[in-house]
Amino acid sequence: MNALIRAALVGAVIGLGQAALAVQATEYDNLLVFLAMLAGAFPAGGLLCWWGKLPLPWLISAVGSPGVVVYLPASKIPFRDIVDLGEWGGRLVFMGLGVGAFTFAAALVVPMSRNVRLPVLGALLALGLLAPLGRDSLAALAGMQVLAREGVPAVGLDAPGYRLTTFSAEEATLTLRYERQRDGAELAVSVEPRRWTEPQETCYSGRFHLSRPAPPGAGRVRCEEEPDGVWVRSDDMRYAVIAPHGAATVEVFGDSASVAELRAAFATLRPLRWHEVVWLRAAD
Incomplete structure (x- = not known):
């Protein structure tokens, strides 16, 4: 011994x-x-x-x-x-x-x-x-360590009825997917450093983060700023809400979610704890 x-x-x-x-x-x-x-x-x-x-x-x-x-x-x-x-x-x-x-x-x-x-x-x-x-x-x-070194807050949603299904953190960009348990509807969250992109720039990038191809009948992508500084991107059928959150620009997107639902989900942003992510990946 x-x-x-x-x-x-x-x-x-x-x-x-x-x-x-x-x-x-x-x-x-x-x-x-x-x-x-x-x-x-x-x-x-x-x-x-x-x-x-x-x-x-x-x-x-x-x-x-x-x-x-x-x-x-x-x-x-x-x-x-x-x-x-x-x-x-x-x-x-x-x-x-x-x-x-x-x-x-x-x-x-x-x-x-x-x-x-x-x-x-x-x-x-x-x-x-x-x-x-x-x-x-x-x-x-x-x-999580990459995000911390880049000064990007690791934040996630605390929206009732949704559970975290996917986590990815690459090149100081955090991406999350949530699934609504009752019907499988998805919400996606993208977090990037504000020194890379401000909400207006993200909105005018001309694409939906993490989205599926535009459904038939979708119109031209438009960006509008609301009175409280939140940007909304839409194509007549889908919406994304983009706003600053501390040192980051956060986008919340859902294929079937209304602007009100996306804003309500955005309001639930909270720090993402490391053990939540580790357990998620271990469960996979």
Whole structure:
């Protein structure tokens, strides 16, 4: 057991080193960064295992080092999501990978009791197989971090009878879809930084955010400003309400919602809590 603890500490250090390299790339198709991460982990891991007086240090490193780097693409966890978690979030993920990989390697090659070896290997294999199931939740957390760094408020609706069905946060733009439980009618919300677009500019962009193609009979798209500064975009059959909300421009759209319904939904905007989004993605 002492050898497993020392191997875990070695893995944590290797993970920190990998996290430092990871910020230099945005995706795994950057071959030079990938090779640097892979080539650097083996000698560093071997030296740390030797310094920690682990038996078979180079064999442990040969088994554990590739696992830190190869696991993410093998399990289809996007590299960008790890980076988007921020400095400490990314470090913790890579430290976890290092701890798991080197502990697994030590349990595999170091002489020890079967009563210790088999449960440790089984637990780590199970964690490794189950971890990809949480990649959507990881993507949601990364998206929330992106919004926070860009100063975009993560806001959502608290409209009665609607439930959140889709969350997406890309390039400082938050998009949400809600479904009315009684009949399946949808509302869509788009949140963008006001430094990118003001309500008037969004309205005159000439399109409905997230909308389906215009239904037959829809007329020319028009924009009108109401007395309280809210902009309404319409094509005779559909409406979108666009207005500022703090540091963001928010658009609320519904294929079958009236302006009054959209304004009522807009009035329910509230901060979106991270656990709501994580649970949504985990449930998917």
